[in-house]
Amino acid sequence: MKKEQVVNCQFSVWYPLFKKHTIKSVILPLPQNVIDYLLDDGTLVVSGSELTSQSSRTNNSDSEEEEDIQWSDDETTTTVTAPEFPEFNSKVQEAINALGGRVFPKLNWSAPRDANWIALNSSLQCQSLSDIFLLFKSSDFITHDLTQPFIHCSDDSPDPVINYELVLRKWSELIPGGEYRCFVKENKLIGISQRDYTQHYQHISKQEASISSSIQEFFRDHIQYQFPDEDFVLDVYRDSRGRVWLIDLNPFGEVTDSLLFTWEELTSGNSLTDNQTGEDTALQECPAFRYTTSEVTVQPSPCLSYRIPRDFLDLSTGEDAYKLIDFLKLKKGQQEEESDEEDAGPQS
Structure with missing residues (x-):
C-alpha cells in the first residue's frame, strides 16, 4: 500500500467524484x-x-441538591x-x-x-x-x-x-445487514464481504444472487475506472428496494479490515473461492461473495476491545460516580490484607 493510495481515499478527494451516489x-x-x-x-x-x-466527597443531607463531585x-x-x-x-x-x-x-x-x-x-x-x-x-x-x-x-x-x-x-438509519465491503484489484471487483460479519442475516443467503448482481452493476456503472487508483476498497449499502449506495472508500491494504477474507488471499494473486460453494469464482468471472452462514459462526464485535468496564462508563455518564470510588477502595483494602498476610508468613 502506497502513501498516495491513502491520500486518494480521503473523503474530500472521492466525495466530489461520487456525490450523486452517496449520502x-x-x-x-x-x-x-x-x-x-x-x-x-x-x-x-x-x-x-x-x-x-x-x-474527599462531600454530602450535605440538609441540602436539596448534592454538591458537585x-x-x-x-x-x-x-x-x-x-x-x-x-x-x-x-x-x-x-x-x-x-x-x-x-x-x-x-x-x-x-x-x-x-x-x-x-x-x-x-x-x-x-x-x-x-x-x-x-x-x-x-x-x-x-x-x-x-x-x-x-x-x-x-x-x-x-x-x-x-x-x-x-x-x-x-x-441515515442504515440497517447493518445491508452493508457490504467490496475489494477491488486492478479495477476488477474480486470480493464482496458482509460488513457486519458478527451477525447472521437470513436474507443474505436467500438473496445472494441478486445482492451480488446489484453490487456488481453499481460498481461497473458508477465506480469502475472513475477512482484515481486501480486497487481500493469500497463500502456500499443496498437498501430495501435493491438500490446500491456508496458509503466509503478505503485503501487496499492492512489498514482496512478484510472482514471475511484475509489480506493474504486478497493480495496473493490467486483466485478467490466462494464460501458457499467452494468454487473458483474466476471461472464464473464474478467476485467471491462471503457472509456469515449460521448462528454458529457469529462472532463478537471487534469494537468490544475498545470498551471500558461498566463502572467507568457510569462515571463518564454521571450515572453513578461513587460506584467506582467504592470499587477502588475495596480493591485497595483487599490488596492491603493480602500484603499483611504475606508479611506474617506461614503459621504453624
Missing part, C-alpha cells in the same frame, strides 16, 4: 487549535463544561475548563442544521466507530459540536487519523502534508 455531506476545514484539543490527553470534557476536583491531590483544588471554539462551533452547527439536525461525523478517513459506547444513546448520531468532541476524544480510530495515517505504507517517501477536515454526513 449528502458537508466538509469543514479543521482548525489547528481544534486538532490540538483532540490530541490533548487531559480530562475528557466538552466545550463549555467545567470539572472541579477535591480529595470533587477530586484533588494533596488538598489542592484544580479546575479544568474545556476550550471553546465559537467561530468553528457556529460553522458546525450551521452545517448540522442544513443536514437536518442530525449527522454522522468522521475525519478524512475514519469515523469514531470504536467510541459509540461513550455516547448516551450508544450511537454515532450527533446534534452538536459537543457530541462530536465526546466521540472524537474517545476514539483510537480518530487518533490514528491525526497521528499516523501512513503507518502501514510500504514506501519510504516523506509523508504528504494533510489538511485535516471534519466531515458531517446527513444521518
